Amino acid sequence: MKSDDLIKGRGAQRQVPNKFLEHIHETRDDFLEYCRMEGEASDKNKTQYLPIFPKTIVNKVTSPDVGMMYSMNPYQGCEHGCIYCYARNTHEFWGYGAGLDFERKILVKKAAPELLENKLKGQKWEARTIVLSGNTDCYQPAEKKFEITRACLEVFLKYRHPVGIITKNALILRDLDILKELAKHRLVGVNVSVTTLSEETRRILEPRTATISKRLETIRILSENGIPVNAMLAPIIPGINSHEILNLAKAVSGNGALSFGFTVVRLNGAIGQIFSDWIKKALPHRADKVLHQIAECHGGSLNDSRFGLRNRGEGSIATQIHDLVRLARRTYFKDRKFPELNHDLHAGHKGGQLKLF
DSSP states (O other): OOGGGSOTTOSOOSOOOOTTOSOOOOOOHHHHHHHHHHTOOSOOOOOEEEEOOOSOOEEEOOOTTSSOSEEEOSEESOTTOOTTOGGGGGGGGGTSOSSHHHHHEEEEOTTHHHHHHHHHTOTTOOOOOEEETSSSOTTSTHHHHHOHHHHHHHHHHHTTOOEEEEEOOGGGGGGHHHHHHHHHTTOEEEEEEOOOSOHHHHHHHSTTSOOHHHHHHHHHHHHHTTOOEEEEOOOBOTTTTGGGHHHHHHHHHHTTOSEEEOOBOOOOTTHHHHHHHHHHHHSTTTHHHHHHHHHHTTTTOSOOOOTTTTTTOOHHHHHHHHHHHHHHHHHHOTTOOOOOOOOSSGGGGTTOOOOOO
16 A cells, blocks of 8 residues: 555544444445445545533543643544554543544533633642643644633633643644733643654654644744743654654754653554554555564563653663753753743632633
């Protein structure tokens, strides 16, 4: 299969069974042949937005190596379709698959702003940075339609509560007005993901994300408006983007990022078979080498759940990655520091206040 033959606009190239379900759905060869003979599409490849109604929205993060205490996700599933995304596995808890379902069945939490407000005005709640989102991108394409993330940012401003944002979508610039107000009080920090400088790589690795030039522009505009930005050069995938570390660091630094983070890719649960299937179709001549190098970073397995090692990797390839990261920080981020957010204002604003704009 050539890259041009990949399912348009999708990362995963197949459905995968949900390990929690007794029955599986299988597309039979005779059905595919019938569709071919009739000139019909066997799969319409459409995105569905499905409302769900959770009772709470703020989640306590218990993993010791994630780097956040609390997170919230306005959406489950992500249309960006990043093939490596660790969040794919969580879609199985909702009764869907981690492959194409994750990208095409987007669960929408319209009550998120109300649930957040109830949490922030609770008498027992003490301000701790809440991250949008710990699981899927809060500025994925669904946000343009539903504007849930924007409504949540208005709640954070109303209650003077610190918020972190992780995204790879330039749509965040739509909310520059709110972000600037939050930044005046040191209540917001943004993490922009930049995985590669190659548009060709970006298109197959992260098919429905903002272009690289748009992401670098986003870092620049946010930084020029006083909004601190940390770049996420993650994940680093041996044989795909590991050679770009220095150039990536230079690019995000040149556009105003104050720091950068990284992880070494790991392919837990269903992601291992989804990624393996994808790379054999998208990059067949490099597939075996890349999969071997990923496994070498994780004790010989694509799957790595060891706290402290799972995101860092081990062995000679991981050591080379860490050496390049240290060099990049010394070269391009000397004397820069991402600021601490302000946790002192919230207690005095439990009752909320009118917006300032």
